[in-house]
Amino acid sequence: MVWTSRICFRKYGNFVDNVRLYVRGGTGGMGLPRLGGHGGDGGDVWVVAKKDTRLKQIKDKHPDKRFIAGVGSNSSIQSLRGAKGEDIEVFAPTGISVTSDHGKMLGELNREGDKLLVAKGGRGGSPQSGFLPNKGQTRNIRLDLKLIADLGLVGFPNAGKSSLLTALSHAKPNIANYAFTTLKPEIGKVMYDDHKQVSVADLPGLIEGAHMNKGMGHKFLKHVERTKQLMFVVDVCGFQLASNTPFRSAFETVLLLSKELELYKEGLLSKPAILVINKMDLPEAQSHFQELEAHLENKEESIHLFAEDVIPKSLMHFTHIVPVSAMTGLGLPLLKSLIRQSLEEQDTIDTEAQRNQKILELRREIPPSSIPSWGVPQPT
Ligand SMILES: Nc1nc2c(ncn2[C@@H]2O[C@H](COP(=O)(O)OP(=O)(O)OP(=O)(O)O)[C@@H](O)[C@H]2O)c(=O)[nH]1
Ligand SMILES: [Mg+2]
Structure with missing residues (x-):
């Protein structure tokens, strides 16, 4: 204690x-x-x-x-x-x-x-x-x-969020082998060769019950609302907060993180998210990773194998699933480029949605008889 x-x-x-x-x-x-x-x-x-x-x-x-x-x-x-x-x-x-x-x-x-x-x-x-x-x-x-960053790091304590931010950017957050090392949000900038920058917010670890203000609770979940995308960081070997709390495998961790976000605000699960599986350098990592992959590929069937209290109402969809080691650097160049790709894809989708919205607004202002039948998106 x-x-x-x-x-x-x-x-x-x-x-x-x-x-x-x-x-x-x-x-x-x-x-x-x-x-x-x-x-x-x-x-x-x-x-x-x-x-x-x-x-x-x-x-x-x-x-x-x-x-x-x-x-x-x-x-x-x-x-x-x-x-x-x-x-x-x-x-x-x-x-x-x-x-x-x-x-x-x-x-x-x-x-x-x-x-x-x-x-x-x-x-x-x-x-x-x-x-x-x-x-x-x-x-x-x-x-x-509320922090405004391109990407928010979401994960249980000790998953390696701060280590990952350090490896990807010049930020120097505290890193240590105990839960709740990070106590306040910190923003790091990931730099690309063409000088493009992506801001990443390192957030304190979430725990089960975060939506009810357990641990850092609401205090930090609200920062997640403002980031464009999320990056779930999961320890491939799973997580246990204390000896009297249940051990959670990597897949359970993914479910529980989704559940906490969903209980806090359902809309959060519709944000684009990348899933980072960290600590791939550990000896047992490969077998745990294969197990996790199998569950992720068959999410719908897999969730029924787990206790009800870990299952979210809807499942988070990940744009990419990337195994890495923040410690050895394994997978980090790929992660860095996927982060950028994912944000650029979102910008394109947003711009396209704005363009369509604009066309619809213009359409409303123009008398129907003067609109050609082609090239105008229909409201869904
Ligand atoms: N073996 C191994 N250890 C790692 C890796 N990444 C982080 N660690 C270790 O895991 C521990 C926790 O790392 P942090 O980066 O502080 O974890 P965090 O997710 O920021 O933790 P909180 O701030 O408490 O939420 C530290 O002892 C790190 O050295 C990794 O890729 N491999
Ligand atoms: Mg930290």
């Missing part, structure tokens, strides 16, 4: 990937009934995406996590139209989603400079309001950081 206390201690270490804030727009200024003057509107609160910013900085700089914009100026003889209250900008990293405390999505900030209004200031007093000002909008909001 020593490791349990170590995890608990480090789990809530330095990495902050969500923060809750109280935001309030400024109150408007008083109108001036005698001269029909308008009070200034209260200031607004915005969340603004800024490069090299961390959520932790918000917590550190504003421990009370309250952001209240300025009050609008009252209308006066010198200034009949009162000035607007000061706006507040809360700087956040790119790749943020903002939700209200009821879980309603307010917006996403994906590019540097993206801005989202989270609390509007109250209107200043005017003849319509009897010269009385309104209060600003009040909200509790939550900012969630």
Whole structure:
């Protein structure tokens, strides 16, 4: 159990990937009934995406996590139209989603400079309001950081995800022979000879029950949502978290990983995925690999050989299955080229889908009589 206390201690270490804030727009200024003057509107609160910013900085700089914009100026003889209250900008990293405390999505900030209004200031007093000002909008909001990478590494602890990232890129994640070595997501860049780069997110290992927040749970599964594709990394010899938990073969691991993703969010299984079978340098690797291959070739029949609790509702489809050794480099050049191929194929499919969508939209705008009968995709 020593490791349990170590995890608990480090789990809530330095990495902050969500923060809750109280935001309030400024109150408007008083109108001036005698001269029909308008009070200034209260200031607004915005969340603004800024490069090299961390959520932790918000917590550190504003421990009370309250952001209240300025009050609008009252209308006066010198200034009949009162000035607007000061706006507040809360700087956040790119790749943020903002939700209200009821879980309603307010917006996403994906590019540097993206801005989202989270609390509007109250209107200043005017003849319509009897010269009385309104209060600003009040909200509790939550900012969630989601990594954006081309590929997300998904696997049980100790499968060799970080070792693989190190072997494929210049990233230097921690590697060690115990579960939960990786405690926060890290992005590495895989470089190609023609300078093309693919970003790969190394994520903490998942365990059974991750969808119910076991282990790192939701905290990291949400990062998987944003990657274009997934790369399942499986130890060819199987996995056992602790002596009192069941041993899982490589095939069971594949099923269980699919199941965790499915239980977290069903749509995740429709992402293109590559299956990497790691540790092929180990002495028993070949026989385990053959066994796994046989199960994968006959997935539908094979799953019935296993206990119900490991079987997902639908089976993940893998674009490629690649045996490798992150340690000796076996299979890595092939994996590297398949990663690129797979992403390029997806781009082509996406572009084609967008093109077809565009044609359909245009078609809707054109009167039916002027559309030729050829070359226009039919809605499915
Ligand atoms: N024999 C062998 N060992 C490997 C290979 N790849 C990784 N390992 C070892 O497996 C252990 C776990 O490797 P990591 O890369 O830390 O595994 P991980 O999947 O990132 O683990 P977590 O971060 O805990 O989820 C380390 O002792 C590695 O040296 C491999 O291809 N062959
Ligand atoms: Mg790791």
